Amino acid sequence: MGRTFLVVVGLLIMGSAAPAFAAPVTANKQAKAVVDILPPIAVRKLQDLNFATLGVVAAGTATVNPNTDVMTTTGGVTWVGGTPYSAMFEAVAPTKSVVHIRVPRASIVVTRVGGTETMIVDTFTISGAANRNVVAKEPFAFSVGGTLRVNANQAEGTYVGTFDVDLQYN
Known part of the structure; x- marks a missing residue:
């Protein structure tokens, strides 16, 4: 008497995975780290921001306009003497580029x-555009004004503080 065997090959193939003895598959690729170092912008201060007397x-308040050096006052503050003027800077970019001039957004203390x-002193403003197309190695100038907040019964004397101006180019 003959026997009939049913062989189910499809189930064996569908249920089979990679052989248990197969080595793990790995791939390696290298990438480079690249950086360009550019020379800095040369910048110098020509004059300080001065609210006069x-x-x-x-x-x-007393506000100096960086485009005109005109000072306006409000409240109980009046201009009584001296010459108000904005801070002035001169810079030179090493390459033809767009220069981004940044003045403080936060207040400073004098x-x-x-x-x-x-x-x-707050509300710093700049003469002209904050982003400028400049020519390589040719000087360009800009001025910075701001608003002085004077307190009632402010003690007399000379007040001094500093602020940063940042220049970036690309």
């Missing part, structure tokens, strides 16, 4: 020389 009878009294 103010008289104070109440709180107010402190009375020989004392502890302070005032705030």
Whole structure:
């Protein structure tokens, strides 16, 4: 008597995975790390931001316009003497590029020389465009103005503080 055997090959193929003895598959590829180092922009300060001499009878502000060097005052602050002017800078980019000029967004503190009294300078503005197309190795200038916040009963004296101007190019 003959026997009939049913061979199910399809189930064996579908259920089979990679042989248990197969080595893991790996791939390696290398990438380079590349950087271009550019020479810095040369920048120099030509003059400081100066609010001149103010008289104070109440709180107010003094604002120097960087395009005209005209100062306006509000509240109990009046201009009584001296010449107000914006800070002025000159820069030279090593290549033809777009230069991005950044002035502070935050306020800075000015402190009375020989004392502890302070005032705030904020709302810094720049003459002309903040992003400029410049020619390689040719000087360009810009001015920076701002607003001085004077307190009521502000102590008399000379007040000094510093602020940063950043230049980036690409």
